[in-house]
Amino acid sequence: MSRRAKFKFRLYVAGDAPNSAQAIANLAAFCRAHLPGGYEIEVVDVFRAPKRALAEGIFMTPTLVVLTPPPVRRIVGALSHTQTVLLALGLVPSAV
Amino acid sequence: MQSVRSPLSKTPTKAPTGISGFDEITGGGLPRGRTTLLVGGPGSGKTVLALQFLVYGARDCKEPGIFVAFEETSTRIVANAESFGWKLAELRRKKLFFLDAQPVPDLVQSGDFDLSGMLAALEVKIREIGARRIVFDALDVILALLPDLAAERREIYRLHAWLLARKLTGIITLKSGGDETNSISQQPFGFMQFMVDCAVILNHSVVLGVSQRSLRVQKYRGSSFDENESAFLIGAGGFEVAVAHTLSRVDATVSNERVSSGIARLDTMLGGGYYRGASVLITGFSGTAKTTLSGAFAEAACRRGERTMFVCFDTNSTEVIRNLRSVGIRLDRYVKNGCLRMISARAITGSAETYLVRIKAMAKEHGARCVVIDPVSAWSKSGNDLSTQSVADRLIDWSKGEGTTLVCTSLLDEMSGQGEGGSQLQISALVDTWIHLNYLIQAGERNRGLSIVKSRGTTHSNQVRELILSDAGVTLADTYTAGGEVLMGTLRWEKERAERAVHEAAEVAAKLKRVKLDAEEAELNVRLKSLQTELVAKQVEKALLVRTTQSDKGELSRGRTQMKELRGADAAIPVRKASRP
Numbered sequence: 068m069s070r071r072a073k074f075k076f077r078l079y080v081a082g083d084a085p086n087s088a089q090a091i092a093n094l095a096a097f098c099r100a101h102l103p104g105g106y107e108i109e110v111v112d113v114f115r116a117p118k119r120a121l122a123e124g125i126f127m128t129p130t131l132v133v134l135t136p137p138p139v140r141r142i143v144g145a146l147s148h149t150q151t152v153l154l155a156l157g158l159v160p161s162a163v
Numbered sequence: 164m165q166s167v168r169s170p171l172s173k174t175p176t177k178a179p180t181g182i183s184g185f186d187e188i189t190g191g192g193l194p195r196g197r198t199t200l201l202v203g204g205p206g207s208g209k210t211v212l213a214l215q216f217l218v219y220g221a222r223d224c225k226e227p228g229i230f231v232a233f234e235e236t237s238t239r240i241v242a243n244a245e246s247f248g249w250k251l252a253e254l255r256r257k258k259l260f261f262l263d264a265q266p267v268p269d270l271v272q273s274g275d276f277d278l279s280g281m282l283a284a285l286e287v288k289i290r291e292i293g294a295r296r297i298v299f300d301a302l303d304v305i306l307a308l309l310p311d312l313a314a315e316r317r318e319i320y321r322l323h324a325w326l327l328a329r330k331l332t333g334i335i336t337l338k339s340g341g342d343e344t345n346s347i348s349q350q351p352f353g354f355m356q357f358m359v360d361c362a363v364i365l366n367h368s369v370v371l372g373v374s375q376r377s378l379r380v381q382k383y384r385g386s387s388f389d390e391n392e393s394a395f396l397i398g399a400g401g402f403e404v405a406v407a408h409t410l411s412r413v414d415a416t417v418s419n420e421r422v423s424s425g426i427a428r429l430d431t432m433l434g435g436g437y438y439r440g441a442s443v444l445i446t447g448f449s450g451t452a453k454t455t456l457s458g459a460f461a462e463a464a465c466r467r468g469e470r471t472m473f474v475c476f477d478t479n480s481t482e483v484i485r486n487l488r489s490v491g492i493r494l495d496r497y498v499k500n501g502c503l504r505m506i507s508a509r510a511i512t513g514s515a516e517t518y519l520v521r522i523k524a525m526a527k528e529h530g531a532r533c534v535v536i537d538p539v540s541a542w543s544k545s546g547n548d549l550s551t552q553s554v555a556d557r558l559i560d561w562s563k564g565e566g567t568t569l570v571c572t573s574l575l576d577e578m579s580g581q582g583e584g585g586s587q588l589q590i591s592a593l594v595d596t597w598i599h600l601n602y603l604i605q606a607g608e609r610n611r612g613l614s615i616v617k618s619r620g621t622t623h624s625n626q627v628r629e630l631i632l633s634d635a636g637v638t639l640a641d642t643y644t645a646g647g648e649v650l651m652g653t654l655r656w657e658k659e660r661a662e663r664a665v666h667e668a669a670e671v672a673a674k675l676k677r678v679k680l681d682a683e684e685a686e687l688n689v690r691l692k693s694l695q696t697e698l699v700a701k702q703v704e705k706a707l708l709v710r711t712t713q714s715d716k717g718e719l720s721r722g723r724t725q726m727k728e729l730r731g732a733d734a735a736i737p738v739r740k741a742s743r744p
Contacts, residue, residue: 079280081277081279081280081283082279084277084279086274086275086276086277087279089274089275090274093274113279113280113283113284114279114283117283117284117286117287118284118287120280120281120283120284121284121287121288124263124264125280125281125284126264126278126280126281126284126305127266127276127277127278127280127281127305127308128276128277128278128279128280129276130276130280140271141267141270141271142271142272142273143266143270143271143272143273143276143308144272144273144274144275144276145273145274145275145276146273146274147273147274147275148273148274151271151272151273152271152273154271155271155273
């Protein structure tokens with residue numbers, strides 16, 4: 068595969084809820100495994116910054132917002148299905 | 164949570180919904196600080212009810228609210244609600260917040276998630292506007308995204324606990340599949356009904372082609388409630404729930420005042436007219452002058468200056484006015500001066516429930532003291548017997564409660580037998596006065612007969628009278644019974660004429676006799692006078708006679724004395740007639 072654009076993520080979590088903690092771990096593992104080109108992750112706790120959640124319309128946690136490359140995408144859930152995430156990021160052909 | 168229940172707590176335990184009827188069923192509204200579950204099929208009115216609850220809180224109870232929309236976007240909800248005249252745009256600025264929480268269609272989901280984000284966001288908004296009420300509309304949409312049943316339960320419990328902790332009065336609406344509301348318990352979130360403090364089931368069904376909406380409070384912890392299914396409709400101002408008698412309404416004040424039926428002789432038959440606030444049923448086949456009779460009542464009411472409402476189902480109101488004019492009942496002037504409101508109920512479509520609610524609303528708007536419904540039997544066409552019957556019950560309950568004098572006509576089906584037969588709606592048992600009109604066919608004529616089947620609390624005539632319609636008005640005529648048969652029409656007229664002839668003859672004879680007696684009396688008087696004259700003459704004669712005798716006597720004695728003197732006899736008699744000239 069050719070060189071990929073740099074990925075920028077924002078992950079909304081709900082404190083230390085199990086699925087949120089899982090999402091943080093899953094995202095880190097995913098990035099290490101699939102994004103050698105580099106990535107940025109910002110973790111936002113909706114309990115600490117509820118206004119941001121309100122403004123961005125984050126109602127389900129955890130939610131991963133893919134900021135770059137465009138378009139902005141959202142992936143809801145603990146990111147436990149790697150295939151889904153890969154598909155959403157366009158890293159594998161949709162035929163898979 | 165406990166403090167809400169405590170009697171020491173000053174806050175009322177119920178949050179009123181402002182929905183007429185619903186607050187009566189629940190005894191004041193939804194449980195304050197608790198969660199209510201609203202379950203219903205598609206188009207059953209869940210969103211409307213929930214939104215009305217919020218609007219009422221924000222507008223009238225100083226309880227701002229939040230509407231969390233999972234299914235419809237807030238702009239569409241606001242647009243749809245615009246027709247109810249709730250002025251949402253104004254409320255939205257400060258007291259009513261809409262949160263669009265619809266999951267995007269191309270949402271990518273990977274693994275488990277929860278609703279903490281939403282609750283955290285809501286927390287901000289609640290503090291910002293001081294919300295006391297909250298609605299989660301179509302929660303099932305978001306629950307369906309959760310990977311398994313356990314996750315669904317977890318989120319429901321999370322939401323419930325969150326609501327309780329914040330003492331928010333909440334409504335959660337859920338879809339139920341189809342009409343069978345019982346099937347909800349088989350659904351994954353059926354257990355919510357056990358969890359929440361209050362559950363309301365909305366039902367929308369079609370019976371014989373007529374839409375019928377009903378709701379039922381399934382449970383209400385810590386409160387009594389009306390457990391029966393109550394019909395409701397979504398009217399011009401939102402939800403309107405039809406309630407039968409609530410406890411406070413059962414004993415309506417009764418009046419001894421009488422109101423005229425519009426026909427003087429009928430008033431006499433009834434011992435003075437209908438009672439104020441009574442319900443009157445006029446039954447009869449078509450063409451037996453039911454409308455005329457009720458029109459006469461309306462006219463009399465308007466003449467007394469009482470605001471009256473006339474609801475016609477069979478014909479157009481203008482036709483009714485024209486037709487009644489032909490029998491001397493002039494309603495047009497009262498329509499003009501606003502005393503009478505004519506309503507062509509053909510314009511109203513829907514279930515019997517719709518009719519009732521509309522009629523109630525219009526009567527209230529008009530301030531009607533007298534209401535005429537012609538005919539009430541039109542209701543039996545719309546929907547099943549059971550519901551229309553209960554509508555009729557409630558109609559009478561309502562009129563009693565309001566003190567409105569109600570006159571209903573009911574068309575009897577020609578096929579249902581020629582007997583008097585109760586009306587299809589079975590309201591004949593409930594009404595106070597029941598007047599039956601029928602035809603009597605006799606001697607090649609069809610005449611209208613009127614009889615009072617019952618009239619509670621009044622002595623009433625037991626006779627069948629003939630109802631006569633003419634351009635001069637409506638009157639009742641006595642009927643004649645001949646050989647055990649009631650005479651009407653021409654037969655009655657003939658009988659009357661014969662009687663009149665007999666009466667005239669008797670009168671003439673009496674007159675003749677009097678003349679004769681007068682003559683005799685005069686004659687006697689004359690005789691009496693002549694006799695009296697004769698008597699006087701006799702008396703005079705008699706007096707004359709007495710005087711003559713006396714003077715003769717005196718003359719005689721004087722003569723004797725003179726003679727004695729002359730003879731020189733001793734003057735033994737000292738008595739001298741010195742005085743004598």
